[in-house]
Amino acid sequence: MPISTSDAEIDLDKLRAELFRRAKEAGFDDAGIARADARGDLPARLDGWLAQGRHGDMGWMAETAARRAAPATLWPDARSIVMLAMNYGPDEDPLALLERRDRAAISVYARNRDYHDLVKKRLKDVARWLAETSGAEVKVFVDTAPVMEKPFAEAAGLGWQGKHTNLVSRNLGSWFFLGSIFTTLDFAPDARHDDRCGECRRCLDICPTKAFPAPYELDARRCISYLTIEHKGHIALEFRNPMGNRIYGCDDCLAVCPWNKFAQSAREAAFVSRDDLRAPLLAELAGLDDAGFRARFSGSPVKRIGRDRFVRNVLIAIGNSEIPALAGIVWPLLDDASPLVRAMALWALGELGAGGELRARAAAALRAETDEGVCDEWRRLTG
Structure with a gap:
């Protein structure tokens, strides 16, 4: 032809x-x-x-x-x-x-x-x-x-x-x-x-x-x-x-x-x-800051979603882990700069059994919070 x-x-x-x-x-x-x-x-x-x-x-x-x-x-x-x-x-x-x-x-x-x-x-x-x-x-x-x-x-x-x-x-x-x-x-x-x-x-x-x-x-x-x-x-x-x-x-x-x-x-x-x-290990991934995330996933397609979305996903996995010991890694992330991370840190802690302690902090947290998605998580915890 x-x-x-x-x-x-x-x-x-x-x-x-x-x-x-x-x-x-x-x-x-x-x-x-x-x-x-x-x-x-x-x-x-x-x-x-x-x-x-x-x-x-x-x-x-x-x-x-x-x-x-x-x-x-x-x-x-x-x-x-x-x-x-x-x-x-x-x-x-x-x-x-x-x-x-x-x-x-x-x-x-x-x-x-x-x-x-x-x-x-x-x-x-x-x-x-x-x-x-x-x-x-x-x-x-x-x-x-x-x-x-x-x-x-x-x-x-x-x-x-x-x-x-x-x-x-x-x-x-x-x-x-x-x-x-x-x-x-x-x-x-x-x-x-x-x-x-x-x-x-x-x-x-x-x-x-x-x-x-x-x-x-x-x-x-x-x-x-x-x-x-x-x-x-x-x-x-x-x-x-x-x-x-x-x-x-x-x-x-x-x-x-x-x-x-x-x-x-x-x-x-x-x-x-x-x-x-x-x-x-979920524990390792949850602790990554932006520089650590970029270094860990250099050359990987994972890098394109950015650290905040990535840690959001990791926190959901931690919430599903049924391993209460992982809560220690999550608590500091309630103060993370990213609302995606703060919201899922809150949800993960609730799933791991920290609801009582979180409810005690809810009123102050709601007054300081600016992201509606994070506020929704606090309200869900307090009913």
């Missing part, structure tokens, strides 16, 4: 085979191609999801909706989208950590280097080769750009969007990052993958906060990943106990998928869990 360029005639079938070989050499574990116009259903689907408010306070999703759902709007010259997957599979069951009440559970993908930087660098290497070889134009995108990667990866044959809305692969299970190369080359597309979830609903049933209104639907406002990472305010009372010790993200719906029988541990060293992030 040759095409003409200003330099030479290119056999797209041979180019495609070499492209996939180069991608494997660059560290990608799977590859497929979709047409840029393959998912004409996406604008209506995204608009419906946004109209229901299920994006929560992720305002950027609404702001970029037109470009996100239609690649032609993002780049009109694009003809093909090369979708690439990179495995980050864990070497242990992430669900086991949820039983260790004195420890923090950080989502598997965030236990080492920020994947955006590494995946984008590898994508650029592959895309540069493609452009130099073919003379075609290319653009690369990884997650942060307004591209609906999961539907296009499904269209490219990499897997299917499961009932939890994440992509599932027969080759990689649930544990892989996605990146895309948009190009002006008109490659033949791969066949779209069939849905192989069948009657299984393990991912739906395990969700601690019931974030799935129905199969294949996600209400991000109830998702622990959203609450711990994207949500900037106080976390609603109804979600705190279900969060358990999950302080950054949640892997439950991924971890229970039966297709993980084909998953393998990450072969990229940057995605292997750092020892200090596998099961860190």
Whole structure:
């Protein structure tokens, strides 16, 4: 299937085979191609999801909706989208950590280097080769750009969007990052993958906060990943106990998928869990100031939520720990500069049995407090 360029005639079938070989050499574990116009259903689907408010306070999703759902709007010259997957599979069951009440559970993908930087660098290497070889134009995108990667990866044959809305692969299970190369080359597309979830609903049933209104639907406002990472305010009372010790993200719906029988541990060293992030002590994390937080999570995606939101999450985990001895670490945080921290320190102490002592301080604390969210916590304690 040759095409003409200003330099030479290119056999797209041979180019495609070499492209996939180069991608494997660059560290990608799977590859497929979709047409840029393959998912004409996406604008209506995204608009419906946004109209229901299920994006929560992720305002950027609404702001970029037109470009996100239609690649032609993002780049009109694009003809093909090369979708690439990179495995980050864990070497242990992430669900086991949820039983260790004195420890923090950080989502598997965030236990080492920020994947955006590494995946984008590898994508650029592959895309540069493609452009130099073919003379075609290319653009690369990884997650942060307004591209609906999961539907296009499904269209490219990499897997299917499961009932939890994440992509599932027969080759990689649930544990892989996605990146895309948009190009002006008109490659033949791969066949779209069939849905192989069948009657299984393990991912739906395990969700601690019931974030799935129905199969294949996600209400991000109830998702622990959203609450711990994207949500900037106080976390609603109804979600705190279900969060358990999950302080950054949640892997439950991924971890229970039966297709993980084909998953393998990450072969990229940057995605292997750092020892200090596998099961860190809640007591250590709660005491981090801004400088300590930045040092501890240097190079990690955790760093982007900032110290205040992070400690907010840690305090919820401490409140769920049922370890009264941890209260000693929490008391000083009642005077923290951040209202997010003050509020959850108050809640955690109440959960750990310090309600009587707190009620004795409530009147003075309410007179001095300026944040309504913290005031709500004091009022809840005093009835």
